[in-house]
Amino acid sequence: xxxxxxxxxxxxxxxxxxxxxxxxxxxxxxxxxxxxxxxxxxxxxxxxxxxxxxxxxxxxxxxxxxxxxxxxxxxxxxxxxxxxxxxxxxxxxxxxxxxxxxxxxxxxxxxxxxxx
Amino acid sequence: xxxxxxxxxxxxxxxxxxxxxxxxxxxxxxxxxxxxxxxxxxxxxxxxxxxxxxxxxxxxxxxxxxxxxxxxxxxxxxxxxxxxxxxxxxxxxxxxxxxxxxxxxxxxxxxx
Numbered sequence: 001x002x003x004x005x006x007x008x009x010x011x012x013x014x015x016x017x018x019x020x021x022x023x024x025x026x027x028x029x030x031x032x033x034x035x036x037x038x039x040x041x042x043x044x045x046x047x048x049x050x051x052x053x054x055x056x057x058x059x060x061x062x063x064x065x066x067x068x069x070x071x072x073x074x075x076x077x078x079x080x081x082x083x084x085x086x087x088x089x090x091x092x093x094x095x096x097x098x099x100x101x102x103x104x105x106x107x108x109x110x111x112x113x114x115x116x
Numbered sequence: 117x118x119x120x121x122x123x124x125x126x127x128x129x130x131x132x133x134x135x136x137x138x139x140x141x142x143x144x145x146x147x148x149x150x151x152x153x154x155x156x157x158x159x160x161x162x163x164x165x166x167x168x169x170x171x172x173x174x175x176x177x178x179x180x181x182x183x184x185x186x187x188x189x190x191x192x193x194x195x196x197x198x199x200x201x202x203x204x205x206x207x208x209x210x211x212x213x214x215x216x217x218x219x220x221x222x223x224x225x226x227x228x
Contacts, residue, residue, distance in 0.1 A: 004159070033215065042203060042218030043160065056214050091159050105216060107159030 002026060004108035006092050012114045013082055020078045021111045025094030032075050033105060034067055035091040036060065043091055049075060050097065082115045089113075119143065119206045125223045128198075134191040136222050138204030141185045146208050149180060150216070151189050153200040160203065160218075163189065194226045 005024040013019050025032045030051050035043035046065070047057045051072040061067075064082075069075040079086055089112050093105040121139040128134040140149060150165040164171055164178045166187075171178045177190040191198055203221040 031214070035215075040220075042201075042220055043216070045215035045217070048214045058215075093159075102165065104162050104165070106162060109159050 004092055004094050004106055006090075006108040006111050008111055009109065010112050010114075012116065014116050015084060016081055018078065018080045019082060019113065020076055021090055021092075021113075023075045023077070023092030023094075023108060025074070025092070026096075026106060029094035029096045029106075030072070031095045031097045031103075031105075032069055033093040033095075034075070034077050035093065037089040037091060037110070038087075046077075079113075082113075084115050087113055087115045119147075119217070120204045120219055122202075122204055122219060122222045124220065125225070127225050127227060128191075128194045130196060130226055130228050131193055134194040134198065134224060134226070136189040136191075136202050136204075136224065137186065138189070139186045140204070140206045143184050143206050144208075147206045148208070149178065149184075149187050150205045150207060151176070151178065152203045152205065152216075152218075153198075154203070154221070155197075155200040163202075194224075196226050196228065198224065199226045200224060 007022045033048040034046040037043040045058050046061050047067050049069040052069050064080045067077045089110040091110045093107045095103050095105045148165050148167050151163040152160040154160045163175050166178045180187045201221040201223050203218050205216050
């Protein structure tokens with residue numbers, strides 16, 4: 001299966017620790033997105049990349065959050081000094097952006113973060 | 117904020133058609149209607165999208181009203197595996213807009 005892959009699937013950490021999540025997009029996709037989803041809510045946009053360039057960041061992405069996509073392939077999302085409010089599902093999606101394309105975003109299964 | 121309004125929940129009998137409505141009265145001429153669904157503990161799954169014509173694929177049909185202010189997603193023969201939260205999203209097509217804006221969606225329960 002060559003879909004969007006996220007690692008780890010689950011992460012439990014203590015408040016104040018740093019965590020890093022990885023996303024591997026579908027191989028030919030040039031756009032990569034990060035979303036956050038809390039219980040009972042729809043996913044909320046955090047940021048997205050076109051190749052290695054980070055084009056947009058939501059105001060939800062505080063200074064403790066940083067995302068990278070160094071070679072335009074996989075991406076990492078790091079949360080520093082985690083807080084209990086960071087507990088959520090972190091979703092990654094990718095798409096192929098082209099003028100004639102559908103730009104459909106395909107999602108991974110997510111990383112569930114629990115901050116104790 | 118989401119540009120769409122959906123009922124919070126719906127029930128459907130297994131084997132019957134599930135018709136999920138969505139209102140998007142402020143839709144712009146260059147905005148498409150996308151449908152995704154999310155099965156418990158999984159990432160959202162793309163279902164279908166359309167601009168103004170009705171669309172059909174192997175998963176579902178999308179009916180868009182002539183004034184484009186509302187649409188209906190139709191699952192022709194619902195199964196228990198179709199139990200999920202269904203999201204209707206309006207966004208500009210192509211690559212000019214990045215993110216998807218999700219509302220709370222409709223929780224569809226398919227019952228035996």
